[in-house]
Amino acid sequence: MATQVTEAAAEEAHVREQTLVHDEIAFANDAKMTARDVDVFYGEKKAVDSVSIDVDSHYVTAFIGPSGCGKSTFLRCFNRMNDTIDIARVQGRIELDGEDIYDPRMDVVQLRARVGMVFQKPNPFPKSIYENIAYGPRIHGLASNKADMDGIVEASLTRAGLWNEVKDRLDDSGTALSGGQQQRLCIARAIAVDPEVILMDEPCSALDPIATAKIEELIEELKGRFAIVIVTHNMQQAARISQRTAFFHLGNLVEYGDTETIFTNPRADRTRDYITGRFG
Amino acid sequence: MTSADVARTGTVDWRSAQMQARIRKRYAKERRFRFLGLGALVFAAGFLLFLLTTIVSDGIGGFQRAEVPLDIEYSATTLGLDPAQMSGDGADYAINRADFRSLVNAAAEAQLGTSEMISEGAWLDVRDRLRGDPSLLGSRERVWVVAAPEVDLLAKGQISFDVPAQRRAVSQEMINQYVVLNDRGDVQLSLNTGFLTKADSTSSELAGIWGALLGSLLTMAITLALSFPIGVMTAVYLEEYAPRNRFTDMIEVSINNLAAVPSIIFGLLGLSVFLNTFGMPRSAPVVGGVTLALMTLPVIVIASRVSLQSVPPSIRDAALGIGASRLQVILHHILPVALPGILTGTIIGLSRALGETAPLLLIGMRAFVSDVPGGVTDPATALPVQIFLWSDEVGRGFVEKTSAAIMVLLAVLLSMNGVAIYLRNKFERRW
Known part of the structure; x- marks a missing residue:
């Protein structure tokens, strides 16, 4: 009995160390962002353990996994949002178009303009709707005059599917919108600076099903134009909107592959158990 | 769920006398707590109100002052002023040197019988009037001047006539003179403009904030x-x-x-x-x-x-x-x-x-x-x-x-x- 337990433990430890990456996406050379052997520590605790992954420009990549598996923490490495947490430490290499984003010469402000982010809770600025969108382009000097800025605001809101709802009240506070509208405003704000990658950290977890459906539609439309990485708790959502899925567990990337394959024919036992609802 | 839990279901009688007593007790506690809070509020507000009323009732008089009328003749000779001096740079200097004090005191003694009824600083206002309008020199006008502090107290009714005369802050002689003046209608209480425009003084009727x-x-x-x-x-x-x-x-x-x-x-x-x-x-x-x-x-x-x-x-x-x-x-x-x-x-x-x-x-x-x-x-x-x-x-x-x-x-x-x-x-x- 005792030996069986140790054997099982040893086997599990072995399984944990390896990441199953499906052949069709095995580390393509033209990936938008690549991560290699990334570890993240919160103080002494290792939250992300040696994760390597490629994010492709043309697809929506979903990170799934149970709570506390490190998927959000890992996502926040892509635009160095973990820098703002004093005790967080990132090791390994993450590249954007072949440039190491943790290189001391990399300007973190520009990086975050190129890699935008949408947060779990809608967080519009307590300013007008117009100002919410115009803020990013203004601080990065993307508009040369007022007409230019108006154009950016309209284009961003239109692309986020919000223009028709708010075009008559651009001076109203962004915080006066409904939760779903606020989240689309945040997406519009992110795309206003014309990023290359958009990171979404559980963007629908605070929304009702109808607002969620709208966001999902929006993601579908943005696909291809921006590389999108989305962290989600909701497996159906991952199945609906993503083309690539990465399953995280206990800080490890367990399996990474084509969404359809991951959901219909996962190779790792832990993935199968999670997908079928045996844990998580 | 264990069998004990199953057995318990439905056995609690929410309408029993004990339960009713418990509910009443809970409500009573709530009420007592609320009244305690209300009591504290009333107590604090009462103190504040008391403080404010005392201060306002004591202090409102500070914004008023008693005045008595004097006919002032701005005599160039008495003041030692030359009408030619009254314009140009030397005017202020000349006015500052002029003896207004004697002028006003003399007027008071002639018209009120004593200069004790007016403030020691009454002449300051007279001087300021002439400074403001030099053409007054040589003319005569009726000026309400600041009264002495004793008159001020009498006019505001702050001297009690119940206490023996020797313990009053004002002499009987002064009171008699005040009564005469007051019967003539020659004492008025008006806004103490000096209080809001002047600085400290040793005389209370002249002191400002x-x-x-x-x-x-x-x-x-x-x-x-x-x-x-x-x-x-x-x-x-x-x-x-x-x-x-x-x-x-x-x-x-x-x-x-x-x-x-x-x-x-x-x-x-x-x-x-x-x-x-x-x-x-x-x-x-x-x-x-x-x-x-x-x-x-x-x-x-x-x-x-x-x-x-x-x-x-x-x-x-x-x-x-x-x-x-x-x-x-x-x-x-x-x-x-x-x-x-x-x-x-x-x-x-x-x-x-x-x-x-x-x-x-x-x-x-x-x-x-x-x-x-x-x-x-x-x-x-x-x-x-x-x-x-x-x-x-x-x-x-x-x-x-x-x-x-x-x-x-x-x-x-x-x-x-x-x-x-x-x-x-x-x-x-x-x-």
């Missing part, structure tokens, strides 16, 4: 100009930039302790450092302002830090997430949201500084200053110090002056709080 009020305002201006920027910058640095380590912890503890240091200690500091070491002018608002700024600084730092901490981190994330630099995050997002709290804290700190007496006593702002200060380096006194000084005066007339000065101080405090509320509502953002 404006000098002290201006002294306080100048002091507060210095305090605000120093403590607000330094306090806010300190708070921003500690909250946004400083690393968390033993050193910053120590600074934090020191700031908290500093806020609790008795104000007189700051006065001693001001005395030894600003006056003795740096040789700054004694009794001046600039020193008072710097000293009070030191006292206010920790209050502003603490209030600002609390206010900065209460800014939701999601705003910071949002701004960082679209590539705002740290400075942009602070200036464009954190500070605007934190501003109402910072301003409220600042005004609370300033209100405390405005009412502060002890440190000002030590740096010499308790001097008798009969001139309105012209700048921050001129000798001045401050409102609370003026109240303290007047409450110590022996003259009966200063009693109402003290209360009137308290009313002025309270009015300044209330308007400062009003500004705080206005600013908070103006900058507050709906969430």
Whole structure:
């Protein structure tokens, strides 16, 4: 009995160390962002353990996994949002178009303009709707005059599917919108600076099903134009909107592959158990 | 679910007598608690009301003064003034040298029978009239001049006739003269304009609050100009930039302790450092302002830090997430949201500084200053110090002056709080 337990433990430890990456996406050379052997520590605790992954420009990549598996923490490495947490430490290499984003010469402000982010809770600025969108382009000097800025605001809101709802009240506070509208405003704000990658950290977890459906539609439309990485708790959502899925567990990337394959024919036992609802 | 749980289902009788008693007891407790709160409120409000009514009923007289009429002849010969002097640069000098005192006293003795019925400073108003209109020289007019403090007390009914004559503050002779005057209708109570435009005086009927009020305002201006920027910058640095380590912890503890240091200690500091070491002018608002700024600084730092901490981190994330630099995050997002709290804290700190007496006593702002200060380096006194000084005066007339000065101080405090509320509502953002 005792030996069986140790054997099982040893086997599990072995399984944990390896990441199953499906052949069709095995580390393509033209990936938008690549991560290699990334570890993240919160103080002494290792939250992300040696994760390597490629994010492709043309697809929506979903990170799934149970709570506390490190998927959000890992996502926040892509635009160095973990820098703002004093005790967080990132090791390994993450590249954007072949440039190491943790290189001391990399300007973190520009990086975050190129890699935008949408947060779990809608967080519009307590300013007008117009100002919410115009803020990013203004601080990065993307508009040369007022007409230019108006154009950016309209284009961003239109692309986020919000223009028709708010075009008559651009001076109203962004915080006066409904939760779903606020989240689309945040997406519009992110795309206003014309990023290359958009990171979404559980963007629908605070929304009702109808607002969620709208966001999902929006993601579908943005696909291809921006590389999108989305962290989600909701497996159906991952199945609906993503083309690539990465399953995280206990800080490890367990399996990474084509969404359809991951959901219909996962190779790792832990993935199968999670997908079928045996844990998580 | 265990079998015991199943067995329990339905066995609780929610309508039993015990249950009803328990419910009644719960309601009674709620009521008692609510009444305790209400009682505390009524108690506090009652005290406040009592305080305010006492001060207002005592002090309202301070804004009035008794006046008696005199026919004044601006005689050029008596005053020793030459009509030719009355224009040009020499006019002020000539008027200042002219003997108005004798002129007015003579008029009083001729018309009222004694010069004791008018204030020792009654001639000042007469002089100011001529200064304002030099063409009056040689003409005659009826002027209501400030009455003596005894007349003032009699006119306001503050002399009790129940006590024996020898214990009254006013002699019987004076009372008789007053009655004669009053029957003629020659005593009037009018607005004491001097109280709001003049500085301290040894005569209660001439003493004004404006000098002290201006002294306080100048002091507060210095305090605000120093403590607000330094306090806010300190708070921003500690909250946004400083690393968390033993050193910053120590600074934090020191700031908290500093806020609790008795104000007189700051006065001693001001005395030894600003006056003795740096040789700054004694009794001046600039020193008072710097000293009070030191006292206010920790209050502003603490209030600002609390206010900065209460800014939701999601705003910071949002701004960082679209590539705002740290400075942009602070200036464009954190500070605007934190501003109402910072301003409220600042005004609370300033209100405390405005009412502060002890440190000002030590740096010499308790001097008798009969001139309105012209700048921050001129000798001045401050409102609370003026109240303290007047409450110590022996003259009966200063009693109402003290209360009137308290009313002025309270009015300044209330308007400062009003500004705080206005600013908070103006900058507050709906969430």
